[in-house]
Amino acid sequence: MKYFKESVETMPRKALEKLQIEKMRSMLRQIYGRNRFYTDKLSAVGVHPESFHTLGDLKRLPLTEKIELVQAQSDILPFGSNTTFEESAYHRFHQTSGTTGTPLRVLDTPDSWDWWGDCWGFVLAGAGLTKNDRLFIPFSFGPFIGFWAAVEGARKINALMIPGGGRDTLQRLHLMKELGTTAMCCTPTYALRLAEVAQESGFDLNKIPLKTIINAGEPGANIPATKARIELVWNAKCYDHAGASEIGAHSFECELQPNGTHITESEFIVEVLNPETLEPVPAGEQGELVITNLGRIGYPVIRYRSGDLVILNEQACACGRSFARFEGGVLGRTDDMVVVRGINVFPSAVENLVRRCETVEEFRITVSTNNEMGNLSIELELSKNANPDSARKTVDQAIQNELSLRPEITLVPYGSLPRFEMKAKRFHLKDN
Amino acid sequence: MKYFKESVETMPRKALEKLQIEKMRSMLRQIYGRNRFYTDKLSAVGVHPESFHTLGDLKRLPLTEKIELVQAQSDILPFGSNTTFEESAYHRFHQTSGTTGTPLRVLDTPDSWDWWGDCWGFVLAGAGLTKNDRLFIPFSFGPFIGFWAAVEGARKINALMIPGGGRDTLQRLHLMKELGTTAMCCTPTYALRLAEVAQESGFDLNKIPLKTIINAGEPGANIPATKARIELVWNAKCYDHAGASEIGAHSFECELQPNGTHITESEFIVEVLNPETLEPVPAGEQGELVITNLGRIGYPVIRYRSGDLVILNEQACACGRSFARFEGGVLGRTDDMVVVRGINVFPSAVENLVRRCETVEEFRITVSTNNEMGNLSIELELSKNANPDSARKTVDQAIQNELSLRPEITLVPYGSLPRFEMKAKRFHLKDN
Structure with a gap:
């Protein structure tokens, strides 16, 4: 079994929780009094960083909604008040795709960008990739964070990163073949589109020694029939990954694919709440993912209402990871129904x-x-x-x-x- | 005056030459016996790494032509014999645009990719950029190395990097305005194209607080009338930079712009030869740039006939850099005339x-x-x-x-x- 950071991934749950609490305390200390957005929110409920001792203390912290982050951005243009450091401390800009309303802009410091790379290191190593893989990333890179972060992940595991932007789909297929590509990272839709163009053009997909596809950016690799279709046309194994620009890359499939994605719990704390009552749902029931990231001090989110519907599964996985799982990955969105x-x-x-x-x-x-x-x-x-x-x-x-x-x-x-x-x-x- | 690595940039020439010799000896030792392409070339002329003592020894080494690199690639597909390490040591793939003939593929190790970042650090700092700048890179990133390397340079100087791919020219202008972009890195052609679209759309370029444009990828910022046009329409200072996928990012303009680009001599050794006799041209005369890179052990080029026409100027620059200059930048190409x-x-x-x-x-x-x-x-x-x-x-x-x-x-x-x-x-x- 391949790990990115074995000692972290196989840590006993008690130790993992202790790590989460330490990281949370450290983060609260760093942002309190500096990050205007969270200082205001924490002050409003009277929570001081020093009063955070257990994961049970989480519920004393306020929830964060996306609309608040968008508002915090428009209050202080262009980057908003959810920033912990002075602007010159940041070195990466990204924004959400913004198909619904104002795009949300996010900034990363060198440290938090390194953290994004780590988060993707878990994803790529989880799918079995090593420094011997040749990873094709077919997109033209714009402000969307996902595939940039995948590049950083490839750097972390030292896979050969092949950027396939700036060309059409058939040209990409030929490049993949010429370079002996063994892995690809793209949306599920584009994995199918590549196969469709291959079919139309008489291009034999078997000429590409692809064995692993990591899907991100939209659901699909967690939808059984879609996953089966991708695996069939490519004769490759398809792995799901979920994350979001404002949160981080939070979950990934291991090679055993136990019907769900592992949550990178060393970097995130998750809760699953009833979206109406905002109370925790009983074990094994579906609820809204509320997530706290632990490595993005410059642009933190604490108890963020992701809008994603998940079922938490804390049963041990045969892969040896102690990270809990989202049963079936992200199942949908609260606003999709x-x-x-x-x-x-x-x-x-x-x-x-x-x-x-x-x-x-x-x-x-x-x-x-x-x-x-x-x-x-x-x-x-x-x-x-x-x-x-x-x-x-x-x-x-x-x-x-x-x-x-x-x-x-x-x-x-x-x-x-x-x-x-x-x-x-x-x-x-x-x-x- | 802003430097990237002041002690290197202002090093007395004697010390700079000593550094070049040391780096050259170290590189030769690392590649000899490992890199098949250069081991064959060096053996053929009976040069052993330990026999390299002075810059005068350079002329005992064989020249390298582009056609040889292309041939070395087709000998051992897909990456060729100009590789020093086993494939898994590489983590970045790029290729030349390939408008004329077979694209040349180049690989970088983590070390040599870091070196590319340094080379661009000299470029960006040379143009006066700091961590307070917001640098817009408008392109969709494909296999072309240039703008990826600029991203690494931005990381080195900690400027905020804004990737502007995946959108049309007018959307890019709006994004630049909204984000208060202070610097841009693009081709000279695209700097003019952005201005043309602004004009057509009634978009006021003065709303973008741009003060610096770094041009790369093609000539233009060294062509006086083109540079003047770019500076006029943008009301910004325009800096030239030259490099190539198979060589590295080798020269840049300092803020004083003494009619030419500084050669990053800590990372490259340059010679200027008569392209027909292959003898050094007299001081101040135009000849072909023959270049050796010193930081890309995994994919070295030694005495590479770049095809670029340059005039070497070793006079001191008021900026304090001891790096020699290309008078007027790269003046043309041997095969262009x-x-x-x-x-x-x-x-x-x-x-x-x-x-x-x-x-x-x-x-x-x-x-x-x-x-x-x-x-x-x-x-x-x-x-x-x-x-x-x-x-x-x-x-x-x-x-x-x-x-x-x-x-x-x-x-x-x-x-x-x-x-x-x-x-x-x-x-x-x-x-x-």
Whole structure:
């Protein structure tokens, strides 16, 4: 079994908790009185760093919502009040993709950027990568943090990092082949898009000695049917990873893939709360991930309401890691759920059902609420030699059986739906 | 005056030469017997590392041509025989843009990548950047090494690095404004393109507090009329930098800009040879830059015929650096020169003359040799409110006066010539 920092990853839980408490105290001491945003929040509830002694003390600290971080940014442009040091102490700028509203800007110091690299070291080593791997990162690097952080992770484990930006998908396939790429880090959507272009162009994917795909940036590697599809077309093992610009890279799959992702608990403290009552959910139940990062002193988040839905699993993993797991990875988002005809519908659940049909190349789901009941409609784009009646029937029955909903299914011409390199948008709401 | 490593930059020449000799001896010892490409080359001329004692010994070492490096790569795919360590010792892959023939692939170890960062540290600090600067790097990062290395340089001087890839030119301008960008690193062409888009969109460039532009990737910041144009439209100081994927980032302008770039002599040994006789040219005369890098043990180049034409100037600079200078930066390339009607024509010289006309927004030069004499034709794209007759006359007279050639000048519609983000291609040869 390969570890990034074995002694940390296999630490007995008691020692791990002690480490978390120490890091938390150290962080609170460093930010209190310096970071205006958190000094105000902590003062408002009368919590002083010296009064933090146990993980039980967490609940005395205030929760943090994304809207507060956005507000803190617009209060003091351009970087906001959630900064612990003077501006010249920071050396990396990134921002969220900003598809919904104002992008959130985040800054990193050399120390916290090194910490991001460590977080990705856990991810890459967890998937079995070593200095013998040739890791392809196909994207053009913009302000989005994820793939920059993957570059830092590759540096940490000394894998050969191959930046594949600035070229089209077919050129990327050829470069991967020429360089004997053994691993790739990309969105699940783009892993499938590469395979689709290979198919269209008569490019034999088996000519690339790829054995590992690390998916990040969107759900997919945790959606069973999507993961199975990626693994089938690439003949490679697919690993899930989750994180966020404002939080850090917090969870990863180990090589045993025990149906979930390990939480990098040496760098994060997680709680799972009922999103309505804000009380902890009982063990094994789904709730909202509330997360505290422990290594980003310059831009900390404490008890951050991530909006991600997770189930915490503290059972030991055969890989030897003491890090707890998110059962099935991040299962969805609190703000993703749509009610259609009285039934709770999550995009990831629908994706899983649609992807069960092997001839579906691309799809788009629209939920319209132009009547009281709501409608679920699905556009399907099939591979060229698909049987359309069979595909329609497969998807229709899967949705009916699992969700008790009758979707409106439309077959659309090959190539008519959008293709995505970064975060895919396949789920639409239509209110009118 | 700002330095990156003051004690190195202001070292007396004797000490600098001693440092070069020590580094050279250390490199030769490390590569001899390990790096197949250079072991073969050195053995063939009977030079052993222990026999290198003075800079005068350089001439006993064989020259290296680019074609040899390309051949060394195709001998042992995919990375070639110019590697000193086993593959797992490398952690960065890059390749040349490959517009002419096979791209040359280069690998870096953690040590040599750190060295690239240092080389860019000299560049950025030389232009006066500090940890208080917000440095915008507008490109989408692909395998081209230059801007990745700039990121490492920013890390070294702890400037805030803002990656501006994955968005269009106008979005980049807005991001630069919102973030209060003080410095930018890009090609000269793209510095002008940003200004052109600002003009078209009614975006006021003065809203960006930019004071420094570091140009790299192509000539321009050393072409007086182009540099003047960039400085005028941006109201910022423009600095030249030169380097190459297979060599390193070797020269930079200091804040005093004494009509040339300093050579980072602590990291490189330069010779200037007559490209035909391969003998050193007399002091102050133009010749081919032959360069040896001293910090890239994993992928060394020794006495590399760069193809760049330079004039060496060893006079002291008022900035206090003992590093010698390239008078006027890199002046052209040995393979760039075209003979038209018996006259030697260099693209950079023509560019300088065309850019003297302030209303020229974009241009393309074609040299056709369909008769014995050859023809120089120039397409000009003018800014919208330009006086076409006056522009035509300005360019025509400048070319006639300076080059004794009568160009064919064609005015083409605004927006009809290609725009470039990376290396521009404005000079074409037409043989038929």
